[in-house]
Amino acid sequence: MTPLYARHKRTTLAIATAVAAGALLTTGLTTGATAAPAQAGSLAAARTAGSPAALSNAARASLIQKAQTDVDATARQIGLGAKERLVVKDVVKDVDGTVHTRYERTYAGLPVLGGDLVVATTKAGRTEHVTKAAKAAIKVASLKPKITAAKAEKQAVSAAKTLGSAKSAADGARKVIWAADGTPVLAYETVVGGLQDDGTPNKLHVITDAATGKKLFEYQGIENATGTGKTLYSGTVSLDTTLSGTTYSLTDATRGGHKTYNLKHTTSSGTGTLFTNTTNSWGTGTASSSTTDVTAAADAAYGAQETWDFYKNTFGRSGIKNDGVGAYSRVHYGSSYVNAFWDDDCFCMTYGDGSSNTHPLTSLDVAGHEMSHGVTANTAGLDYSGESGGLNEATSDIFGTGVEFYANNSSDVGDYLIGEKIDINGDGSPLRYMDEPSKDGGSADYWSSSVGDLDVHYSSGVANHFFYLLSEGSGSKTINGVSYDSPTYDGSTVTGIGRAEALQIWYKALTEYFTSTTDYAGARSGTLSAAADLYGSGSTEYNAVAAAWSAVNVS
Missing domain, CATH: 3.10.170.10 (Elastase; domain 1)
Structure with a gap:
């Protein structure tokens, strides 16, 4: 699951998919x-050609139905193998008519975890680009497992017990293709429910290599x-x-x-x-x-x-x-x-x-944070581990902050502090700081090769810092009575473009360019593509995105 905060040694707190991972x-x-009253106009950017168009439920359903009807032709067009099939997950249509269709993938009838992809099609029907979660071709030597499902389940139950689950049996195991990391392999996905030792509902997913029995990955869902x-x-x-x-x-x-x-x-x-x-x-x-x-x-x-x-x-x-x-x-x-x-x-x-x-x-920001995990789950589906997990958490902090500013509530004014009202630390301090994440004692201000090893509530600091710099710029300033002084990795001066445009860029990247395995380098690429779509390549906004990422050491 993904709660509001991480429980390191059961003492610290960090907002998640539960606030924390939706x-x-x-x-x-x-x-x-x-x-x-909320001032929507203060946040909503002008509807440029690359902006998402408003779709009625009927129009969206029609686009999904058409995409599902065309999945075989689409699979051939983008070069998938004979055993691969596409399943439509969602569609987004831009003002200029470009349709971004998000697909899950199967191989020989088995779900491909990490096989999701997004296909952008112009109004004229031309495939403009394809963004894949997995770069490797989906192919496995054999579909016959060498270990039993029971062995995979036993491993998963053991892993769940270390997190406080009292369950003695798994909820079941299914064969899948694991493609989220390296060469695709036949695997079991096993789910174990129950409660963690802090009382949080638990649904642990464990991925086990079906040939060797090695645990490949695990992540928390929410029971x-x-x-x-x-x-x-x-x-x-x-x-x-x-x-x-x-x-x-x-x-x-x-x-x-x-x-x-x-x-x-x-x-x-x-x-x-x-x-x-x-x-x-x-x-x-x-x-x-x-x-x-x-x-x-x-x-x-x-x-x-x-x-x-x-x-x-x-x-x-x-x-x-x-x-x-x-x-x-x-x-x-x-x-x-x-x-x-x-x-x-x-x-x-x-x-x-x-x-x-x-x-x-x-x-308010906790509510916005947590429900935004649902938006991420139903769009990019960012894996809740490593750098993609940090991006998942940061997305909730970014949109939770957006909700707080949007509400324009005089009792809870908009700020770039996370959880400042709930006083989890007991000393009046917020849970996280977007302008300088390290002020919470654990979050990363800048990217490094080890940032993906941090708890996702701390690795999220890199993207939170990026978003603050993109919105407001570097240096000292006061916004709604709160003082900020945001540093940069390279000592550069970053000029912000405003929260409204920064939100549009992040949302477009999330819904049209990010996939389950997107890391920080991929987030830079995706947000630059989003900025180019919305405001033009080489625009002030595009250059600001590049500068803000460089300022947090993502190149």
């Missing part, structure tokens, strides 16, 4: 110190009327709710049917109990350790609302999967659980109540 009704009522909200972190806000008879519920019918549920301090894998009320007022503005506390629910509903609107109004994206369907949120998970996580399996967002059950991890 975000109502009738009349508009605004009372008290209501947050200022994945307008009312008034008086929130803990964002003040008094408007919440879209639903009225049924005389009962209101925290159901946002205007944003894909998002619902907010109460787990009542359990670690249930179910939805829990939907928050309902006889009035359309939610929360008190203060936290309570009671399982009936509604304030955390108000924060969670508000975070989901602002995250949906940020993606919709900034990128034209309708929900996490871009299909108009809302996720759901769960609060009061576990007892004194100091984390939050996105689960792509249940398509839901879950929040713990923090220390003493009175410090819920429901702040």
Whole structure:
């Protein structure tokens, strides 16, 4: 899984896909110190030819259907082998008519892990470029394993136990082609569920070479009327709710049917109990350790609302999967659980109540961070390990920051600090700093050959630093009352292009150029391609992307 923060020796915290690896009704009522309305125009860049076009659900479905119909012809055109097949995962269409189709791949009917690719086709039907997660040709000598599935499962159970799982058996093993690292091989993918020793739901995926029995890879999944909200972190806000008879519920019918549920301090894998009320007022503005506390629910509903609107109004994206369907949120998970996580399996967002059950991890940037893991899972699918894992985490920090600025909330102003409201460290300091990541004591300011060995919450620092420099530039400055002083690896001076354009570049790279195995060099290439598409090769924006990457030692 990917929670908000990493638990090094079970003491430090870092926001993930869980924050850490993956975000109502009738009349508009605004009372008290209501947050200022979101200013979408301040973040949304002009729709250039290379910008993603807004697609209706029907139009998107039609493009996917056409791409799936043409998969055999596409496979031949891009030079895939006779045993390879493509499966359409998603499509993005640009304003100029270019269609970027994201595919998964099979070989002899087996899933190819690391076989994902993106094909860009011009309006005239010409294939413009292909971006592959795996560079090697997909081919294995034999499809007959030399070890049994039972042996692979035993290995996976052992690995899960080291992470605190009490499971004595795996959920199953399947044959796959492992192509994410080096020469493709026949392998088993084994999944073991359960709970980690910190209480976080666990779904460990272990990849085992089917010929030698060697463990090749492992990663954590996750055992994945307008009312008034008086929130803990964002003040008094408007919440879209639903009225049924005389009962209101925290159901946002205007944003894909998002619902907010109460787990009542359990670690249930179910939805829990939907928050309902006889009035359309939610929360008190203060936290309570009671399982009936509604304030955390108000924060969670508000975070989901602002995250949906940020993606919709900034990128034209309708929900996490871009299909108009809302996720759901769960609060009061576990007892004194100091984390939050996105689960792509249940398509839901879950929040713990923090220390003493009175410090819920429901702040705005945490909500945006976690639900953005869902966006990454449903686009590039960045592997949650090594450099790609750092990019996965940074993507959530980048878009979580975007959500916070977008909301334009006077109680939680936009900044380049991550988790500054939830006080996980207990001293008022934020979880992460985007302008100078190393200030948290563990994150990397610059790329080095060993950065991929860090926990993904720390290797993310390189991309976070890049994004800050691209947005705001280097040196000393104050933004919304927060002082920053961002250094550069080479002593260069970087001039920022503004957060709006930086967000557009990162989103386009994520959805059209990044793949599951993208590393920092690939991220530089992908963002330069995105900048060229949006603003032109050699443009101010393009040159700024190159300069910002060089400033964090990525060349």
